Amino acid sequence: MTVKIPYVYQYDFDYAKLEIVSPLVRRITARNPSGFTFNGTGTYIIGHGNVAVIDPGPMIDEHIKALEHTLSGERVTHILITHTHMDHSPAAEPLKQIWGSPTFGFGRHGAGKIAEGTPIEEGGDMAFEPDHHVSDGEIIQGDGWTIECVYTPGHTSNHMCYCLQEEKALFTGDHVMGWSTSVIGPPDGDMTAYMDSLKKLQLRDDQIYWPTHGTAITDVQPFVQAFIDHRREREQQIMACLRDGITQIPDMVPVMYTQTDPRMFPAAERSVLSAMIRLIETGEVLCRETPTTQTTFSLPE
Numbered sequence: 209m210t211v212k213i214p215y216v217y218q219y220d221f222d223y224a225k226l227e228i229v230s231p232l233v234r235r236i237t238a239r240n241p242s243g244f245t246f247n248g249t250g251t252y253i254i255g256h257g258n259v260a261v262i263d264p265g266p267m268i269d270e271h272i273k274a275l276e277h278t279l280s281g282e283r284v285t286h287i288l289i290t291h292t293h294m295d296h297s298p299a300a301e302p303l304k305q306i307w308g309s310p311t312f313g314f315g316r317h318g319a320g321k322i323a324e325g326t327p328i329e330e331g332g333d334m335a336f337e338p339d340h341h342v343s344d345g346e347i348i349q350g351d352g353w354t355i356e357c358v359y360t361p362g363h364t365s366n367h368m369c370y371c372l373q374e375e376k377a378l379f380t381g382d383h384v385m386g387w388s389t390s391v392i393g394p395p396d397g398d399m400t401a402y403m404d405s406l407k408k409l410q411l412r413d414d415q416i417y418w419p420t421h422g423t424a425i426t427d428v429q430p431f432v433q434a435f436i437d438h439r440r441e442r443e444q445q446i447m448a449c450l451r452d453g454i455t456q457i458p459d460m461v462p463v464m465y466t467q468t469d470p471r472m473f474p475a476a477e478r479s480v481l482s483a484m485i486r487l488i489e490t491g492e493v494l495c496r497e498t499p500t501t502q503t504t505f506s507l508p509e
Contacts, residue, residue, distance in 0.1 A: 226278055230375055232256075232353055233418065236278060238271040240295060243472050246387045246421040249295045251275060252379055254372060258351035260286040261309075262370055262379050263420050264299035272302050279307075285350060289313035290381025291367040292333040296420065300336060312348065313338035313368060318396050320365025328396050332364070342368060360409070362402025363390040376415040384409070384431070386422020389438060393478035399439070399486040406436050442483050443492075447507060450493065455504045457481055 227235045234253040241248050251271070252262040261284055265271050284307040289297045292313070300311050314320065316337045318328030342348070344359035348370075358369040360383045370379045382390050383405060392399050409432050417425040425431050442464065449460045461476045468476060484505060487493035494506050 226274075229418070229424065230377065232372060232375060233377065234278070235418075236271070236274050238265045238268055238295070240266050240268060240271075243469065244391070244475070245295050246385070248421075250418075250420050251299075252418060253279065254355070255350055255353045256282070258283050258285045260284070260288055260348075260350055260353065260355065261303065262288045263290055263296045263381065264303050266295045267298040267302075272299050275299075275303065276306055283307060284309040286348060286355075287311045288348070288355065288368075288370055288379075289336065289338060290369065290379065290383075290420065291364040292317040292336050293364065293382070294333055296381070297333045297336045310339040311336075312340045312342050314343075314359060314366040315341055316366070318365055320361045320401075321396055321398075322365075326395055328365075332396070358408075358412075360405035362398055362405045363392060365396050365398065365401070367405075371412075371414060376413065378409075378412070378414040378417050378428075380417045380419045380425075382420060384417055384419055384425065384435065386417070386419040386425055388422070389435060391475045391479055392482040393475070394482050394485060397478070397482055399479075399482040400489060402482075403436065403439060403486070406432055439483065442480070443487060446480065446483060446487060447492065450505060450507050455506060457484065 225237065229235055232255055235250050237248040237250045239248055249263065249265040251265045254260040259282055264287060284303060287300050287303055287309050289300060289311060303309060304311060317332035317334055321328050342357045344357060346357040348355040354373040356371040356373055358371055360367050360369050363382045367381060367383055369381060369383055392402050410429060414428055417428055445464045446460060449463055454460055454463060457477050457480050460480055461473050465476045484493060488495050494508055496504055
């Protein structure tokens with residue numbers, strides 16, 4: 209079956225709001241709204257009876273109890289992790305204890321970069337290690353559902369999307385969100401990898417995206433192209449700043465992010481840094497250290 213237009217039934221209980229979003233998919237959103245999570249982290253339940261949980265969410269007792277209550281009488285056979293930021297994977301451990309369920313993911317935090325020899329600073333869910341390491345194209349079979357693993361590094365180096373083949377529905381984690389673009393923060397975040405992963409999605413025939421944050425995306429190809437175009441526009445803004453003599457990233461951000469809450473500027477600086485690294489790699493921007501050890505950027509002569 210192919211779901212082209214999502215239908216959503218909402219049930220408000222004392223413990224949570226349960227949304228039935230397709231014949232095989234339910235969602236419970238954690239109450240952790242913020243400038244990074246929008247309305248909160250959406251945990252997806254795949255199937256009925258013997259189910260998979262995608263992104264169990266943050267370590268919030270209320271959210272864990274909501275999942276336990278909702279799945280009373282059912283069995284969690286798989287816990288799938290898109291990536292190891294603190295609003296996505298920590299609740300895997302208590303759910304694993306409740307149901308004895310194995311966890312699945314690309315690897316621990318920074319796994320993709322560590323494999324390349326790049327040291328990764330702490331900041332994610334450093335305690336998480338999947339029971340099963342999954343790779344691009346791997347198929348996970350369940351009771352009435354089939355999941356394809358789609359490796360999409362960029363937001364993090366261990367980011368994995370999951371496609372529910374019965375509905376051609378891609379669970380995009382933070383790679384493609386339904387309300388905003390993702391923060392790409394080096395050293396684990398990688399703008400070149402992120403752009404390549406977006407292009408990878410353009411080669412697929414998914415019919416709908418279910419992001420961990422935000423609403424469903426049904427016009428998937430135009431949506432992904434808009435994300436690519438947006439990042440290219442940011443690169444052009446960086447080069448325009450350099451032409452105007454603005455050579456420091458903290459000075460670029462207020463010029464580039466005029467519609468953004470200043471409280472989000474530190475996150476924006478990280479994304480600009482990631483874009484700058486990409487421009488340096490392509491030779492479009494030069495980087496040098498001044499006598500005061502301050503890094504400056506410039507355009508080639």
